[in-house]
Amino acid sequence: MSISSDGLRDVVLVVVLLIALVVLVTLVVTRRRLLFRNRSADGSDGAAEAPQAAVVVHGKKIDDRDARRRQIEVLSGRLGWRAPVWLETTAQDPGRGQTEKAVADGASVVIAFGGDGTTRVVAGALAGTGVPMGLLPAGTGNLLARNLGIPPNRLESSLHIALTGRNRTIDVGHVELAEAQGTPPRLESFLVMSGLGFDAEVMATTAPELKKKIGWAAYVVAGFSRLRGRRTPVTMRVDDGPVQQRKIRAVVVGNVGMLQGGIQLMPGALPDDGWLDVVVVSPRGMTGWLPVLGAVLTRRNHATVEHFRCRTIEIHADKPMFAQLDGDPAGKAQSLRARVAPLALIVRVPG
Template identity: 45%
Template sequence: MNVPQRAAVIVNPSKVIDLDERRKEICELLAEADWPEPLWLTTTPEDPGCGMAVQAVDAGVDVVLTCGGDGTVMAVASVLAGTDVALALVPSGTGNLLATNLGVTRDVRAAVEVAIHGDRRRIDVGIVDGADTSTGHPGTFTVMAGMGFDAEMLEATPDTAKRRFGWLAYVAAGARKLRSNRVPMRIRLDGGRWIRRRARSVLVANVGRLQGGIPLLPDAAPDDGWLDVAVLTPHDITDWVRLGWGVIMRRGGSPQLETFRAKKVEVHTDREQPRELDGDVVAPARLLVARISPAALLLCVPPATPRPPAV
């Protein structure tokens, strides 16, 4: 039997077409479960959700439903990490990679059902040292952090294209960046020796699937206490095609892709490179330092076994 809990809903209005209809739908679904009227909070261009999450925690809620994209989730998760307040996902943005990796669909009713009746699972959170928090980015990630091509692609994708074409907009933007040169990078795992590569991108991931469900790091799990690292080293268009085909077909051993595991990852370059956290571009830099915070975030996930039908 579900125990009624106090909820807050944090909404990114730029990701929801009809705010009034969305509010009505979510409130009705919570009321059906005998949950009280939720605390309703809206993000702003200046605050992607951190301040709203603080309000929710201070109000003593049990669950925070995030209605937005990966950036909204990242902001809210940065506040809820280390608390016993659960995060529930109501996917509304373009990527929604955490939701995709955990099996939470874009259907609002189904997503709210997970918040009410789903299991609670503690997952890891990545922390990036020296992130530019002045821009509103909290310096944490639930999906992945990256330096190089991935951040270039994200920066080159217009919001209008994302709204119209979804994740395919990233493909079009990325295609225009494929001819960029590789960059000398040094990578250090858990304080070991420096690994030198000429790479297009380094991804430090908490989960393994990219936009479109592409399994870049199929062994990555969000609750295993490890960061999975992908070093992409394609030289030309042919290499990119081989890399993409190998990843999609799940063929291991691609010479254009190396994978590692660590609890702390340092990436250093000789000149500033674009960087991203959970799909949001942050200030470019010559250094990316990421570390894992194990079991930091309590998350609502689909139940391990289906609930029996109501009688």
């Protein structure tokens, strides 16, 4: 039996229509499945797929918090992120509990919004979790941000880095501070510098009102009034080396090397080299600070400025000395033990 050309044409047309109908039905069903899958608990479509940050904010460091929060939400939306979770620190919890909650809730990045102290606490909770830390530097020093190329007090630029920058894995310093020989030590973390002596004393005695007025220059003003002072006898052990004796005004253990104004206290120090850099300063009297200043500014060696590089260091003083952690006063301590945790923290940096 033969089929006419008209009949063949009709058969082909029916087959084409059937195929088109099957394709259309498949597309509709697939689209509905995707919409259902992407529908969040609050009924919004697709929003659950967008990443979300958590902002751990030191409220006292931020002027007009509500305006800054709205600004961050708008900028996050423009970058394809959901409005971030906003977690404020308290006097009882300066950021650790808030950070742990953010990680448990699945934040894609945890952003420290404050000074070096807030950054230090957030980093201590994030280390080893694999969750990146972003920085919105809003303090006086902002030393970690400066060393990583993140602009201080420029919210839009730093938020863009926190959400879209590249990941850089850096070291974390861990330190044990004991107030006196035989007392249980406090366990702390640091990202910038920890130390005993002159620099810690300056930080502890700088007036907060002066810091608000003139910023980090307030430390310079306070430092001049503390230049006169006696050296403190200490014993020191670097890694597995012999015990050494010194008379010092200050010892600084650093993960990065640059201070405010671009001054390199520890030339060559890198935050991801797996080492701690140590500076021991031992000037005699007021005039002894001149060669110290010259050695720091010119990056030349001098008998009163010693540099070490190590993985661990122990320092025991004859009497309690002022201590500091990333520029924040940490009371007094008679002993300090520091070690490095290589590549323990992921930080968002400029891409």
